[in-house]
Amino acid sequence: MGKETQINLLDRPNSYVGRILSRDAAKRAVAGRGRYTDDIMPHRTLHAAFVRSPYGHAKILSIDIKAAQEHPGVALVMTGEELSEMCTGPWVGTLVCFEGMKSAPQNPMAVDRACWQGEPVVMVVASSRAVAEDACELVSVHYEELPVVVDKEAALDPEIPIIHPELGDNLAFEKTIETGDVEKATSEADIVIEDTFTFGRHTAVSLEPRALLAEFDPGTDRLTIHTSSQCPHMIQAVFARTLGVPEHNVRIVAPDVGGSFGLKIHTFGDEVATTAASIKLGRPVKFIADRLESFATDIHARENRVKGRIAVTKDGIITSMDIDIRSGAGAYSQYPRTSVFEANQILNITGGPYAHQNYRATTQVVYLNKVPTSQYRAVGHPIGNSVGESLVDQAADACGIDPVEFRRLNVMRDDSYPRTSAAGIEMQDLSHQKCLETLVAEMNYDSLRTEQAAYRKKGIQRGIGIAAFIKGTAPGPSGYYGAGGAPIATQDACTVKLEPSGGILCMVGVTDQGQGVDTVMGQITAATIGTPIDSVRVIEGDTDAVPYGGGTYASRATAIGGEATYQAALSLRKEILEIAGALLQADIDALDIVNGNIVNKGDTVSRISLAEIGRIGHFQVSELPNHIQPVLSATHRFRLRDALYIFTNGIQGAYVEVDIDTGFIKLLNHWVVEDCGRVINPQLADEQVRGGCVQGLGGALYEECVYDSAGQLQNATLADYLTPMAGEMPDINVSHIQTHTGVSELGAKGVGESGTGAAPAVVMNAVNDAIRPFGGKITSQPMSPTIILEALGKI
Amino acid sequence: MSEITMEITLTVNSEKITKTVPVRQHLVDFLRMELGLTGSHLGCEHGVCGACSIRVNNAVVRGCLMLAVQADGADVVTVEGLTETKEIEDLQKNFVERNAMQCGYCTPGMLVTAAELLRTTKPISRDDIRNHLSGNFCRCTGYHAIIDAVETTINNRLKGR
Known part of the structure; x- marks a missing residue:
């Protein structure tokens, strides 16, 4: 079957690809029939609760668990030391791809010393969560407080204590890249702008907290874990290896997952402890984080300070950019994905849409006595885009050039690919120019400027922001996880089967957390095979049922898992046609499959149905010639070959109003034009962008994990850590440019993080546009009213 | 310390129910754990997120901020009930x-x-x-x-x- 024929399968009239279809999971959700981990309640389930360090840094002098052990209903009380004896060894959160990186060994629960407030110290397992919490209060731990390191700027100063003395200092990782000659370009530039940007700590705030139910069967040494996870196979590998259970004996099931956003690609000590309790007791043990535990123990992200500099000619051509990053990690580098990706991505993507060839980026990641940091939706991109796009706006202003026109002058041209970015990243199939012109049209940019001027005259301060972006999606094995040595698959897999009924089962290694991954895989399968969507059922999130895969992270599900699914469906289609050809004594090149029937090409009259093929292929095999042995199942895997990522691009626009007396920001309108390659389901793609934008807006405007000087988290409730709610958020206009990626036949790139990556940048540019006439400038997020009023010199 | 309990009678999704509950159990834990009505979710357990919103005596309440014993005699409707009707x-x-x-x-x-x-x-x-x-x-x-x-x-x- 030639390539042209394959592509036509997806593009032919009434194809399921490119069409809006509803999700089955949505039908369950509206009826209250979602099935999340905490909804699963096996008989004799016990519940875990944790005594956690109340200090940012403390030596554990003694632990008295006697009273807790004697409390009615308590089945087990376990200290960090006892747990460590059940483990094969502590975690060390480094990857060999990050040269020179170091991290201290980390036990799942603290042993001898706690290094952040919230670190688990003692686990209590009891008949109910309430009883377990009662007994936690009976555990007596004596601590000796140790000095804390909470300020990333000071963390490397000689007088500052070293959190892990064996590391020699508080430096986790440092890296510098340089292309061209930044100093020469900067000294020769007409205009040089320098600024310093700061970003608060965020956390994912999935509405369903972290959740795990472990069931160990001592008779067979089999371990089943239901958990709210994006990456079941990674959980299988890490938990099996940590607890010394053979990996093939471990089944991980991710049932409905109530929000993830990168949080649920990680492994956590309290979840290992819960699993250890099930192994020790031979009973189901459940742990559901409460909201306080979520804030104090889920991974954090985004705490960075970036100094940036841009050099331009007076005609508005960018000649150079350079940045210096100081990234505040937690007390350990998060195992196994590390805490240095964010800084590394800022370094990779800052100024990424533009054609300049002089670039330098330096980063230092430092340890702090705070919750460990790691990957959260759009890792590094909100920071890199905010820095780059603010510098670009400031440069445009200094040149007296409109920000849209300035970007026209500087973005990589659509006809210039493949090419290498100034950060050394291979770029292909991007569309900055098309996206920019589409945005200008969608925003009605010139009219909006006229409207803004009219409002200024009335004393109403509105601002218009523009922010171009690139987004690294679907990482390949040559980059970080694969080459870095982590047990995380960067390839992914799909198995499709024809059942005796003519129905199709599609098992995928990528997972769904509400994005509609299962729907998308069903659409690809149905379109490729030529069968009604209702006859396809997609299975994901169960390591006993699906081929080995990496799961869903880094906007990879459709780009990687979609191609594996497409190739598997193509193979099954080929086998079906071979069987049909033998039965019909027809040339298979003259046959097609349409709507679940094998037809003559160009015709719609059924010659034989898929159900007949299924029946004969499974039961009446004697009707087939001897040389045909039906398998009726095909598995394919797909990985990127050489590329580090499939980079995508896009641009956002924002229209805001700033009350210069109160510092309040009202979001009036928001636009996104992005290029995720082939769109499989336009509605689902749009909703990924919208939801992602609002997550980015939350970080830009409201969200921050605030620590005091003692390393105490000050706002660990949903009433104090502000998230975006319906009342404050705008409608979001989404458009897609579809430049298919050349790395796969499907042509899809990632879409899930594009909204988040640039929303903070565009809203910061819009706010600065609004307050520029008053001499104000914001370079700090979240942009609270206090920050605005300070920038305006009012407080 | 043994758990203090109390018997309550209430209507849940048109069905009359009598149960003995711990006095400290909140209404959504009661619905989820005692009645298996897992459609109501817990997101924060301090009345902010709204995931536990249910109808009690025809008013929308945060089920996590109400104790099960406070629902004694009440008419409670969850998403499962709204679906059935x-x-x-x-x-x-x-x-x-x-x-x-x-x-x-x-x-x-x-x-x-x-x-x-x-x-x-x-x-x-x-x-x-x-x-x-x-x-x-x-x-x-x-x-x-x-x-x-x-x-x-x-x-x-x-x-x-």
């Missing part, structure tokens, strides 16, 4: 068609809260819908699709569809 069938259909949820964890609470608006006799602006739902946290959708689905349902009801 088909009271919000159109709203549910529009949520599905508009993809007004992703992970679905906020959805039952969002539907219970939005159902209050469906009794309106005059059009409701998008801003007013946004304000009405502003106590229900959704981390996935960005709200736009939810507002669309609620608006469509209200408009169709006003048109008599």
Whole structure:
């Protein structure tokens, strides 16, 4: 079957690809029939609760668990030391791809010393969560407080204590890249702008907290874990290896997952402890984080300070950019994905849409006595885009050039690919120019400027922001996880089967957390095979049922898992046609499959149905010639070959109003034009962008994990850590440019993080546009009213 | 310390129920753990996120802020009950068609809260819908699709569809 024929399968009239279809999971959700981990309640389930360090840094002098052990209903009380004896060894959160990186060994629960407030110290397992919490209060731990390191700027100063003395200092990782000659370009530039940007700590705030139910069967040494996870196979590998259970004996099931956003690609000590309790007791043990535990123990992200500099000619051509990053990690580098990706991505993507060839980026990641940091939706991109796009706006202003026109002058041209970015990243199939012109049209940019001027005259301060972006999606094995040595698959897999009924089962290694991954895989399968969507059922999130895969992270599900699914469906289609050809004594090149029937090409009259093929292929095999042995199942895997990522691009626009007396920001309108390659389901793609934008807006405007000087988290409730709610958020206009990626036949790139990556940048540019006439400038997020009023010199 | 309990009798989704409950158990834990009504979710257990929104005596309440014993004698309706009576069938259909949820964890609470608006006799602006739902946290959708689905349902009801 030639390539042209394959592509036509997806593009032919009434194809399921490119069409809006509803999700089955949505039908369950509206009826209250979602099935999340905490909804699963096996008989004799016990519940875990944790005594956690109340200090940012403390030596554990003694632990008295006697009273807790004697409390009615308590089945087990376990200290960090006892747990460590059940483990094969502590975690060390480094990857060999990050040269020179170091991290201290980390036990799942603290042993001898706690290094952040919230670190688990003692686990209590009891008949109910309430009883377990009662007994936690009976555990007596004596601590000796140790000095804390909470300020990333000071963390490397000689007088500052070293959190892990064996590391020699508080430096986790440092890296510098340089292309061209930044100093020469900067000294020769007409205009040089320098600024310093700061970003608060965020956390994912999935509405369903972290959740795990472990069931160990001592008779067979089999371990089943239901958990709210994006990456079941990674959980299988890490938990099996940590607890010394053979990996093939471990089944991980991710049932409905109530929000993830990168949080649920990680492994956590309290979840290992819960699993250890099930192994020790031979009973189901459940742990559901409460909201306080979520804030104090889920991974954090985004705490960075970036100094940036841009050099331009007076005609508005960018000649150079350079940045210096100081990234505040937690007390350990998060195992196994590390805490240095964010800084590394800022370094990779800052100024990424533009054609300049002089670039330098330096980063230092430092340890702090705070919750460990790691990957959260759009890792590094909100920071890199905010820095780059603010510098670009400031440069445009200094040149007296409109920000849209300035970007026209500087973005990589659509006809210039493949090419290498100034950060050394291979770029292909991007569309900055098309996206920019589409945005200008969608925003009605010139009219909006006229409207803004009219409002200024009335004393109403509105601002218009523009922010171009690139987004690294679907990482390949040559980059970080694969080459870095982590047990995380960067390839992914799909198995499709024809059942005796003519129905199709599609098992995928990528997972769904509400994005509609299962729907998308069903659409690809149905379109490729030529069968009604209702006859396809997609299975994901169960390591006993699906081929080995990496799961869903880094906007990879459709780009990687979609191609594996497409190739598997193509193979099954080929086998079906071979069987049909033998039965019909027809040339298979003259046959097609349409709507679940094998037809003559160009015709719609059924010659034989898929159900007949299924029946004969499974039961009446004697009707087939001897040389045909039906398998009726095909598995394919797909990985990127050489590329580090499939980079995508896009641009956002924002229209805001700033009350210069109160510092309040009202979001009036928001636009996104992005290029995720082939769109499989336009509605689902749009909703990924919208939801992602609002997550980015939350970080830009409201969200921050605030620590005091003692390393105490000050706002660990949903009433104090502000998230975006319906009342404050705008409608979001989404458009897609579809430049298919050349790395796969499907042509899809990632879409899930594009909204988040640039929303903070565009809203910061819009706010600065609004307050520029008053001499104000914001370079700090979240942009609270206090920050605005300070920038305006009012407080 | 033994658990202090109390017997309560209440109506849940039109069914009369008598149970002995720990006095400290909140209403949603009771619904989920004692009755298996897992459609109501817990997101924060301090009354902010709205995932546990249920109807008690015809008013929408945060089920995590009410003790089960306080519901003694009350009429409680959860998303499962609203589904069985088909009271919000159109709203549910529009949520599905508009993809007004992703992970679905906020959805039952969002539907219970939005159902209050469906009794309106005059059009409701998008801003007013946004304000009405502003106590229900959704981390996935960005709200736009939810507002669309609620608006469509209200408009169709006003048109008599």
